[in-house]
Amino acid sequence: xxxxLCKEQMFLFGDENAFVRYDNNSLSKGHVLVVxxxxxxxxxxxxxxxxxxxxxxxxxxxxxxxxxxxxxxxxIGVNIGxxxxxxxxxxxxxxxPRYAGDVADPGGGIRCVLSHRSAQ
Numbered sequence: 001x002x003x004x005l006c007k008e009q010m011f012l013f014g015d016e017n018a019f020v021r022y023d024n025n026s027l028s029k030g031h032v033l034v035v036x037x038x039x040x041x042x043x044x045x046x047x048x049x050x051x052x053x054x055x056x057x058x059x060x061x062x063x064x065x066x067x068x069x070x071x072x073x074x075x076i077g078v079n080i081g082x083x084x085x086x087x088x089x090x091x092x093x094x095x096x097p098r099y100a101g102d103v104a105d106p107g108g109g110i111r112c113v114l115s116h117r118s119a120q
Contacts, residue, residue: 005035005090013060017053020061023094030065030097034058041089043078054093061095071097073106 010021012032023031034057036050046054058076065071075096079086098106 003039003088003090005033005088005092006039012064014057015053017047017050018057020057028071028097028099028102030069030071032061032065032095033092034061034095035090035092039090041086041091043080043091043093046091058093058095065095065097069097072100073098 004024005021010024012020012022014020014037016037018034018036020032020034023033034054036046036054038046038050040046040050062074065074075094075098077094077096078091
């Protein structure tokens with residue numbers, strides 16, 4: 001099985017349980033995905049070690065994005081199941097840097113702010 005998320009040339013950094021990579025369909029400068037190495041479709045089916053790695057890697061990715069791009073905020077998102085918009089059946093957590101003025105009104109945050117864009 002070929003997995004678009006697992007192409008090693010796209011990896012930025014990681015640990016034994018998960019890795020960070022840029023999103024192929026980036027919504028902003030620095031948009032990354034944190035992905036468990038094990039193929040698991042549902043976030044809630046990850047092991048505790050995988051979840052812990054994902055959180056630690058989100059922290060590290062945020063630090064690097066802050067250093068490189070100086071965003072004004074962030075959105076974190078996970079789609080779980082097709083009804084929620086999951087199109088790749090391998091867990092991936094989006095870390096989306098946000099910049100003042102990237103949308104006219106960011107009110108509503110993740111619930112509304114990027115509704116005009118296509119996210120995966």
